[in-house]
Amino acid sequence: xxxxxxxxxxxxxxxxxxxxxxxxxxxxxxxxxxxxxxxxxxxxxxxxxxxxxxxxxxxxxxxxxxxxxxxxxxxxxxxxxxxxxxxxxxxxxxxxxxxxxxxxxxxxxxxxxxxxxxxxxxxxxxxxxxxxxxxxxxxxxxxxxxxxxxxxxxxxxxxxxxxxxxxxxxxxxxxxxxxxxxxxxxxxxxxxxxxxxxxxxxxxxxxxxxxxxxxxxxxxxxxxxxxxxxxxxxxxxxxxxxxxxxxxxxxxxxxxxxxxxxxxxxxxxxxxxxxxxxxxxxxxxxxxxxxxxxxxxxxxxxxxxxxxxxxxxxxxxxxxxxxxxxxxxxxxxxxxxxxxxxxxxxxxxxxxxxxxxxxxxxxxxxxxxxxxxxxxxxxxxxxxxxxxxxxxxxxxxxxxxxxxxxxxxxxxxxxxxxxxxxxxxxxxxxxxxxxxxxxxxxxxxxxxxxxxxxxxxxxxxxxxxxxxxxxxxxxxxxxxxxxxxxxxxxxxxxxxxxxxxxxxxxxxxxxxxxxxxxxxxxxxxxxxxxx
Amino acid sequence: xxxxxxxxxxxxxxxxxxxxxxxxxxxxxxxxxxxxxxxxxxxxxxxxxxxxxxxxxxxxxxxxxxxxxxxxxxxxxxxxxxxxxxxxxxxxxxxxxxxxxxxxxxxxxxxxxxxxxxxxxxxxxxxxxxxxxxxxxxxxxxxxxxxxxxxxxxxxxxxxxxxxxxxxxxxxxxxxxxxxxxxxxxxxxxxxxxxxxxxxxxxxxxxxxxxxxxxxxxxxxxxxxxxxxxxxxxxxxxxxxxxxxxxxxxxxxxxxxxxxxxxxxxxxxxxxxxxxxxxxxxxxxxxxxxxxxxxxxxxxxxxxxxxxxxxxxxxxxxxxxxxxxxxxxxxxxxxxxxxxxxxxxxxxxxxxxxxxxxxxxxxxxx
Numbered sequence: 001x002x003x004x005x006x007x008x009x010x011x012x013x014x015x016x017x018x019x020x021x022x023x024x025x026x027x028x029x030x031x032x033x034x035x036x037x038x039x040x041x042x043x044x045x046x047x048x049x050x051x052x053x054x055x056x057x058x059x060x061x062x063x064x065x066x067x068x069x070x071x072x073x074x075x076x077x078x079x080x081x082x083x084x085x086x087x088x089x090x091x092x093x094x095x096x097x098x099x100x101x102x103x104x105x106x107x108x109x110x111x112x113x114x115x116x117x118x119x120x121x122x123x124x125x126x127x128x129x130x131x132x133x134x135x136x137x138x139x140x141x142x143x144x145x146x147x148x149x150x151x152x153x154x155x156x157x158x159x160x161x162x163x164x165x166x167x168x169x170x171x172x173x174x175x176x177x178x179x180x181x182x183x184x185x186x187x188x189x190x191x192x193x194x195x196x197x198x199x200x201x202x203x204x205x206x207x208x209x210x211x212x213x214x215x216x217x218x219x220x221x222x223x224x225x226x227x228x229x230x231x232x233x234x235x236x237x238x239x240x241x242x243x244x245x246x247x248x249x250x251x252x253x254x255x256x257x258x259x260x261x262x263x264x265x266x267x268x269x270x271x272x273x274x275x276x277x278x279x280x281x282x283x284x285x286x287x288x289x290x291x292x293x294x295x296x297x298x299x300x301x302x303x304x305x306x307x308x309x310x311x312x313x314x315x316x317x318x319x320x321x322x323x324x325x326x327x328x329x330x331x332x333x334x335x336x337x338x339x340x341x342x343x344x345x346x347x348x349x350x351x352x353x354x355x356x357x358x359x360x361x362x363x364x365x366x367x368x369x370x371x372x373x374x375x376x377x378x379x380x381x382x383x384x385x386x387x388x389x390x391x392x393x394x395x396x397x398x399x400x401x402x403x404x405x406x407x408x409x410x411x412x413x414x415x416x417x418x419x420x421x422x423x424x425x426x427x428x429x430x431x432x433x434x435x436x437x438x439x440x441x442x443x444x445x446x447x448x449x450x451x452x453x454x455x456x457x458x459x460x461x462x463x464x465x466x467x468x469x470x471x472x473x474x475x476x477x478x479x480x481x482x483x484x485x486x487x488x489x490x491x492x493x494x495x496x497x498x499x500x501x502x503x504x505x506x507x508x509x510x511x512x513x514x515x516x517x518x519x520x521x522x523x524x525x526x527x528x529x530x531x
Numbered sequence: 532x533x534x535x536x537x538x539x540x541x542x543x544x545x546x547x548x549x550x551x552x553x554x555x556x557x558x559x560x561x562x563x564x565x566x567x568x569x570x571x572x573x574x575x576x577x578x579x580x581x582x583x584x585x586x587x588x589x590x591x592x593x594x595x596x597x598x599x600x601x602x603x604x605x606x607x608x609x610x611x612x613x614x615x616x617x618x619x620x621x622x623x624x625x626x627x628x629x630x631x632x633x634x635x636x637x638x639x640x641x642x643x644x645x646x647x648x649x650x651x652x653x654x655x656x657x658x659x660x661x662x663x664x665x666x667x668x669x670x671x672x673x674x675x676x677x678x679x680x681x682x683x684x685x686x687x688x689x690x691x692x693x694x695x696x697x698x699x700x701x702x703x704x705x706x707x708x709x710x711x712x713x714x715x716x717x718x719x720x721x722x723x724x725x726x727x728x729x730x731x732x733x734x735x736x737x738x739x740x741x742x743x744x745x746x747x748x749x750x751x752x753x754x755x756x757x758x759x760x761x762x763x764x765x766x767x768x769x770x771x772x773x774x775x776x777x778x779x780x781x782x783x784x785x786x787x788x789x790x791x792x793x794x795x796x797x798x799x800x801x802x803x804x805x806x807x808x809x810x811x812x813x814x815x816x817x818x819x820x821x822x823x824x825x826x827x828x829x830x831x832x833x834x835x836x837x838x839x840x841x842x843x844x845x846x847x848x849x850x851x852x853x854x855x856x857x858x859x860x861x862x863x864x865x866x867x868x869x870x871x872x873x874x875x876x877x878x879x880x881x882x883x884x885x886x887x888x889x890x891x892x893x894x895x896x897x
Contacts (some may be wrong), residue, residue, distance in 0.1 A: 032837060101865065102865045103716075123693075176725070256807070290832065309835065347835055
């Protein structure tokens with residue numbers, strides 16, 4: 001049965017740049033757990049996802065509204081009573097789901113068809129709180145991290161082929177837990193994704209926040225004290241963003257209870273330390289308490305706002321001060337549900353469509369090749385006349401909800417973007433100059449460094465690209481030509497002679513390679529993606 | 532039956548001292564009975580419940596041996612309608628000390644607290660099924676949690692801290708009920724049983740024990756029984772005592788406060804798991820209304836959640852529908868239900884009681 005809903009057009013005459021308002025619309029949501037906005041069908045448009053123990057309900061975003069779909073799943077032992085997380089864990093092109101329950105987690109992994117799911121329920125007891133998909137060991141495969149309320153936190157390293165190994169300790173270590181809100185960010189701009197944990201309850205040591213610095217060699221060091229982030233407030237999540245656009249991630253540590261102090265706004269000094277700039281920021285006088293704090297630029301003015309609950313959004317005034325404005329929704333999931341470049345909120349049975357304004361925007365869809373498919377952990381930089389903005393691609397922000405995996409920027413009145421730079425977890429850097437504004441931009445890892453070199457020397461082409469097994473080499477007089485394949489890092493991985501116009505690359509691991517073909521003293525090269 | 536009148540004192544280190552000068556040797560009367568319970572603190576956890584010899588055979592009768600004294604708190608924790616049988620054992624010659632009406636007794640090293648969880652009238656055969664026996668054992672340094680999970684044959688329980696769910700269908704007062712009963716993982720114990728991260732018993736407070744109990748040899752006050760047996764040094768005549776929240780003859784407010792005390796206070800206390808929330812539900816603190824959350828604004832807005840309602844206060848007098856406590860008791864969704872653990876079903880009788888009590892309160896929170 002199909003039904004389509006027309007989106008209500010709510011174009012309003014808007015004058016102010018900072019204009020922000022929402023129009024509510026009922027949507028036919030099913031299922032008990034309504035906590036997720038993410039693309040489920042691989043078209044990179046955000047969908048509404050809700051679940052029961054044996055069904056995933058998707059309201060698929062189309063040009064004309066939402067199309068309801070539902071998918072039977074094996075019965076989940078654990079339901080997302082505490083948190084919902086999404087990401088392409090198995091790299092099949094479809095996002096997978098992680099249900100965080102009070103006794104453990106259940107993975108619902110897509111089976112490669114977009115309509116079937118494989119269940120994985122690790123036996124480990126976890127009183128799950130926030131969970132994240134992130135490539136903890138930087139092997140190109142997404143792992144899963146789960147905050148534990150009553151014990152050291154747990155993480156699952158992805159072994160490929162829908163299998164994983166379970167680990168406990170080293171990343172959120174307090175014996176009786178208190179780990180509530182984890183978020184993976186690069187706080188020191190070293191290209192390695194770090195972990196911040198918001199903590200709460202029990203004695204002071206238990207509720208002191210953690211910051212784990214990724215040393216880049218597979219190890220992490222707890223550095224909250226030296227960073228000045230060993231805060232002793234009662235917090236379930238923290239909103240990380242570069243609120244003053246100085247190129248470094250700041251953090252709003254929002255409290256769930258004021259019993260040991262209020263909200264904190266901590267400015268990143270760029271040297272591994274943070275300074276408390278709460279006083280006078282508007283954060284100090286904000287009296288709401290909540291377990292959700294999520295950074296989003298709602299009005300596309302180029303300054304990231306903060307969304308919590310209590311029917312308030314803290315609008316960034318652009319000078320490290322914030323003004324709370326009232327909205328009609330409390331806790332909800334964030335994404336662009338009508339593809340207009342303004343972030344909307346899904347809460348319970350309604351979408352609160354952002355009415356938008358005249359500000360310009362871009363949203364970046366990061367597709368990893370050597371890195372994980374979603375590009376989670378990538379640092380995205382945007383340069384425009386107003387300066388530089390940065391984002392980390394993250395899965396799992398705030399405490400309970402899951403929001404879009406697309407990277408969204410507002411650019412205010414700037415009418416062009418100088419460049420977008422993506423620094424992938426693999427170390428590959430892509431730069432897109434002068435991309436068109438007010439539309440999505442897909443960046444495939446490595447694509448901007450894919451062009452043919454020395455085409456004058458030896459004309460040939462390759463297909464398909466990306467390739468799974470056999471690379472076809474097309475050109476004149478190439479039979480028995482010598483070829484070499486180097487990994488992008490420079491390592492020679494294969495060499496031989498072109499035979500029947502083909503090179504079998506089945507044995508190569510997933511990644512980006514350069515093939516060089518030499519004939520009669522002339523050499524030319526191509527880059528290709530091995531899937 | 533009284534325990535030994537200290538012919539021999541078995542001190543903590545296990546050293547025997549003769550402490551009698553004029554009555555050496557055995558008395559002419561019958562020899563004192565000795566508890567057969569086995570406990571070597573260096574050898575626990577024992578693999579099987581029967582290894583402790585706490586109960587006579589057959590084990591499933593839960594018929595205690597000499598020295599294993601049954602007890603029952605006046606108001607009890609709700610755990611999905613499971614029935615419970617509780618016992619105390621202490622090493623010979625050692626005894627607990629009174630620390631205050633609302634503080635757990637200070638137990639000697641070697642104390643074993645025993646709590647068996649079972650259902651009666653379990654379908655299909657309407658028989659009794661014991662699911663788990665939780666032990667708390669006082670070692671030299673701290674309380675240890677040890678859980679023993681019963682086999683289906685009900686012949687033995689085995690040490691198991693992994694935790695699991697056991698589906699149970701049973702008849703409760705003529706009504707068929709179902710639960711996916713939770714046997715906790717070891718990590719879950721401490722979140723309720725702690726104060727400032729130090730493991731502690733909950734139900735063994737004088738305020739909860741100060742009532743009569745029907746022992747095999749007759750009805751007696753539980754504290755008196757413990758004292759007579761040699762398990763309790765002394766205790767005051769006057770004890771501020773909770774009521775049984777199920778006893779409808781008791782004043783409603785005392786019933787509600789007693790319910791909150793045994794179900795909520797272990798987390799909602801100054802040193803508890805949820806110390807950062809406003810309520811302080813211990814019985815001796817709830818004569819002060821704000822500690823009950825009356826007219827206190829909740830930190831967390833639960834209205835976005837299914838069945839979260841639209842509470843304006845933790846408790847709004849006269850208005851259960853505006854009281855967060857009411858919604859948190861009246862849901863099974865794990866992110867808003869209270870208590871956080873031990874409960875997956877709605878405790879219907881408690882919800883009705885709390886609803887009635889909130890409705891009876893006056894005041895407008897202004």
